[in-house]
Amino acid sequence: MNALAEALGLNGGIVAAIGAGGKKSVLNELAAHATGRIAWTGTVFTARPPRWTGVEVHVGNEAELLSMAGKLSGDGRHAFLLPSEKPGRYGGLSPDGVDQLHEQGGFDLTLVKADGARMRGLKCPKPGEPVLPARTRTVLMILSAQVIGKPLDESFVHRPERVGAVLDLAPGERIEPAHLAAIFTRPGGISERTDGLVILPIINQVDDETSRGLATEAARLALAESDRFDRVILTCLKRERARRVPVVDVIKRQAGDRSQKE
Numbered sequence: 001m002n003a004l005a006e007a008l009g010l011n012g013g014i015v016a017a018i019g020a021g022g023k024k025s026v027l028n029e030l031a032a033h034a035t036g037r038i039a040w041t042g043t044v045f046t047a048r049p050p051r052w053t054g055v056e057v058h059v060g061n062e063a064e065l066l067s068m069a070g071k072l073s074g075d076g077r078h079a080f081l082l083p084s085e086k087p088g089r090y091g092g093l094s095p096d097g098v099d100q101l102h103e104q105g106g107f108d109l110t111l112v113k114a115d116g117a118r119m120r121g122l123k124c125p126k127p128g129e130p131v132l133p134a135r136t137r138t139v140l141m142i143l144s145a146q147v148i149g150k151p152l153d154e155s156f157v158h159r160p161e162r163v164g165a166v167l168d169l170a171p172g173e174r175i176e177p178a179h180l181a182a183i184f185t186r187p188g189g190i191s192e193r194t195d196g197l198v199i200l201p202i203i204n205q206v207d208d209e210t211s212r213g214l215a216t217e218a219a220r221l222a223l224a225e226s227d228r229f230d231r232v233i234l235t236c237l238k239r240e241r242a243r244r245v246p247v248v249d250v251i252k253r254q255a256g257d258r259s260q261k262e
Contacts, residue, residue, distance in 0.1 A: 002033030013137030020117035021144025022204035036108035042092035069105030181221035219251035
């Protein structure tokens with residue numbers, strides 16, 4: 001088990017990544033270091049996993065992919081993607097298709113990209129998002145530390161009007177650590193449609209000590225506002241970073257944190 005999977009406490013099943021600012025990076029990191037039978041797919045448009053992950057990519061229609069999954073033998077990492085007319089992009093399976101893929105392929109871990117954010121660092125879901133398979137066990141909720149201090153606009157935020165409505169924040173206003181915490185915890189934020197599931201917040205792109213301090217503040221605030229999770233993972237997944245350490249910190253609930261709503 002790699003450091004990120006251990007910090008998250010993952011133990012298999014269908015794991016979906018949602019939010020903004022690093023879904024593919026998180027899934028790629030998990031896939032590259034996982035052992036056993038691993039599937040990588042999506043329920044939305046996505047790019048293929050890069051070669052460094054060691055994931056073998058299969059492209060076909062859903063029926064072909066499900067048949068292929070059932071015939072694979074032994075351990076290995078496999079991506080299952082639909083063809084698309086969008087350059088560099090592939091289609092995702094249906095939610096039921098992901099459930100069938102996991103079962104028919106006998107996978108230990110199935111990693112799923114379950115929404116989109118158009119390369120922005122913050123988002124709130126639209127109706128119908130995220131697109132989660134029924135048998136999803138764990139949801140990784142991802143936001144970027146790099147949006148802290150930035151204005152609320154479309155350069156940094158996917159659908160800024162939705163984010164503004166959830167945060168009561170006007171266009172152009174500065175995004176603060178408390179706003180990241182609120183996106184994790186408030187109705188209309190990225191925990192929408194996750195009732196009954198294990199949710200694990202990740203603040204990604206914690207690339208320096210300044211962003212680490214701000215991300216830690218956001219994590220502490222999130223832990224104080226919700227009892228649905230007991231830790232927030234801070235990550236830096238830059239491949240080119242010297243002495244790369246994917247898990248920057250694990251912010252856990254402390255005795256003084258308000259963890260139970262009365």
